[in-house]
Amino acid sequence: MSDFTRPGGTRAIARDAVRARISEVAVDLFDEHGFDNVTVEQIAAAVGVSPRSVHRYFPAKEDTVIGDPAGWGEHVRDQLVARPSDEPIWDALLASYEALLATPGRNETQGKKAMRVLGTTPALRARNLEKHLLWARMLTPVVTERLDGDDRTLRAETIVQASLACFDIALTTWAEANSSDSALELLRRSFGALQPTA
Amino acid sequence: MSDFTRPGGTRAIARDAVRARISEVAVDLFDEHGFDNVTVEQIAAAVGVSPRSVHRYFPAKEDTVIGDPAGWGEHVRDQLVARPSDEPIWDALLASYEALLATPGRNETQGKKAMRVLGTTPALRARNLEKHLLWARMLTPVVTERLDGDDRTLRAETIVQASLACFDIALTTWAEANSSDSALELLRRSFGALQPTA
DNA sequence: GCCAAAAGTGGCAGAGACTGACAGATTAGA
DNA sequence: TCTAATCTGTCAGTCTCTGCCACTTTTGGC
Numbered sequence: 001m002s003d004f005t006r007p008g009g010t011r012a013i014a015r016d017a018v019r020a021r022i023s024e025v026a027v028d029l030f031d032e033h034g035f036d037n038v039t040v041e042q043i044a045a046a047v048g049v050s051p052r053s054v055h056r057y058f059p060a061k062e063d064t065v066i067g068d069p070a071g072w073g074e075h076v077r078d079q080l081v082a083r084p085s086d087e088p089i090w091d092a093l094l095a096s097y098e099a100l101l102a103t104p105g106r107n108e109t110q111g112k113k114a115m116r117v118l119g120t121t122p123a124l125r126a127r128n129l130e131k132h133l134l135w136a137r138m139l140t141p142v143v144t145e146r147l148d149g150d151d152r153t154l155r156a157e158t159i160v161q162a163s164l165a166c167f168d169i170a171l172t173t174w175a176e177a178n179s180s181d182s183a184l185e186l187l188r189r190s191f192g193a194l195q196p197t198a
Numbered sequence: 199m200s201d202f203t204r205p206g207g208t209r210a211i212a213r214d215a216v217r218a219r220i221s222e223v224a225v226d227l228f229d230e231h232g233f234d235n236v237t238v239e240q241i242a243a244a245v246g247v248s249p250r251s252v253h254r255y256f257p258a259k260e261d262t263v264i265g266d267p268a269g270w271g272e273h274v275r276d277q278l279v280a281r282p283s284d285e286p287i288w289d290a291l292l293a294s295y296e297a298l299l300a301t302p303g304r305n306e307t308q309g310k311k312a313m314r315v316l317g318t319t320p321a322l323r324a325r326n327l328e329k330h331l332l333w334a335r336m337l338t339p340v341v342t343e344r345l346d347g348d349d350r351t352l353r354a355e356t357i358v359q360a361s362l363a364c365f366d367i368a369l370t371t372w373a374e375a376n377s378s379d380s381a382l383e384l385l386r387r388s389f390g391a392l393q394p395t396a
Numbered sequence: 397g398c399c400a401a402a403a404g405t406g407g408c409a410g411a412g413a414c415t416g417a418c419a420g421a422t423t424a425g426a
Numbered sequence: 427t428c429t430a431a432t433c434t435g436t437c438a439g440t441c442t443c444t445g446c447c448a449c450t451t452t453t454g455g456c
Contacts, residue, residue, distance in 0.1 A: 008451085010452090011285065011452075015404090037349045040441080041441090045433090117299075130320050130321075133323055154360075154371060154387055157367050158392060161364075162359075162392055164355055165356065169356055169359060188356075189353075193352065194356060208423090209424075247435090248434070249413095249435095250434075251433085252435085257414085259414090260413095
């Protein structure tokens with residue numbers, strides 16, 4: 001086993017499992033009663049842990065829905081770095097987001113429910129936007145390097161934020177019940193709306 | 199004087215003055231000590247009112263910096279509606295934001311300080327982006343009407359959010375100390391970053 | 397299998413944001 | 427001047443979130 005042991009080991013597995021369980025229960029409760037009508041104490045009771053432990057896994061109540069922003073942000077950034085440098089920036093960004101959507105670890109039903117809850121509560125939307133700001137800080141330097149000419153930073157920030165808006169709109173639309181399109185398809189269309197001439 | 203009396207009268211004037219005063223004091227304190235290191239109680243004491251009254255004027259502590267989102271959003275929407283219908287959508291949006299920046303009522307120094315504070319605290323940035331979501335809900339229907347073809351709503355949402363991102367980036371960059379460009383100029387450049395072919 | 401070190405957990409106390417209810421003060425308008 | 431609407435402060439309370447300490451469980455070396 002020792003050659004198999006990675007930083008963390010079984011402990012990390014247990015931790016991830018508890019974390020996922022809390023998130024699942026919380027989203028279910030929020031979906032049924034509304035975010036503001038569910039207390040951390042109730043979530044803790046439903047899971048079978050103390051309120052103190054819930055706050056240990058998630059710094060803020062909102063994070064039970066959002067998850068770990070930094071992790072996925074790094075994922076997108078790594079994808080972007082790996083794209084060929086002569087590829088148009090918008091194509092590279094689209095491909096990077098697509099890779100994130102294709103990640104197998106994501107539970108479709110649970111993810112959709114989380115997005116739905118997210119859309120109904122201002123506090124959650126705000127926290128989600130904070131995640132986007134974190135992503136933007138990671139992606140902007142990479143995009144800046146791909147640009148030429150004046151105002152590289154300003155233009156990079158604009159492009160990154162606009163692409164994140166596309167990503168957000170695609171997922172939000174996808175979470176709505178009547179939408180039969182895949183998130184991937186919606187993402188492509190949203191990107192297309194910013195490049196009418198391409 | 200009676201012919202001068204508008205709905206609200208002197209009471210509304212006093213109310214607006216108190217509101218402005220609280221906001222001003224709060225921003226100053228945040229700028230000096232950091233948003234998280236200033237309590238509502240301290241703001242109240244500095245102004246000379248009770249903490250309860252601060253919460254009466256501003257539902258959340260963050261709102262002391264952000265101000266009234268709905269009002270300015272309506273302003274932008276009205277501007278947009280007034281634009282000629284054959285004008286390209288991006289030009290119309292740019293002109294609408296420019297009109298907002300040109301509004302005389304805005305205090306330059308205080309506004310810049312508020313934007314600076316806003317940029318240093320994630321919670322504030324997020325709350326500010328929530329304001330943008332409110333604006334988006336107002337602007338999207340107007341933009342949708344100007345579009346033809348498929349996916350009008352999705353495309354309208356994308357365009358509106360992207361333009362709001364430009365607006366945010368322009369103001370944030372403008373608030374940074376080393377920037378000598380006007381907010382208007384930055385806004386134009388940010389818009390330009392999304393239309394390389396135009 | 398045993399034992400120290402590390403990590404996880406729960407309970408407690410407390411700060412801080414925010415809300416509802418009530419009573420007193422202030423002001424607008426008849 | 428008088429009445430009614432409005433404003434304000436005080437109080438009590440809920441909820442989120444954090445540090446602290448004691449206790450239990452797990453890990454890794456012997």
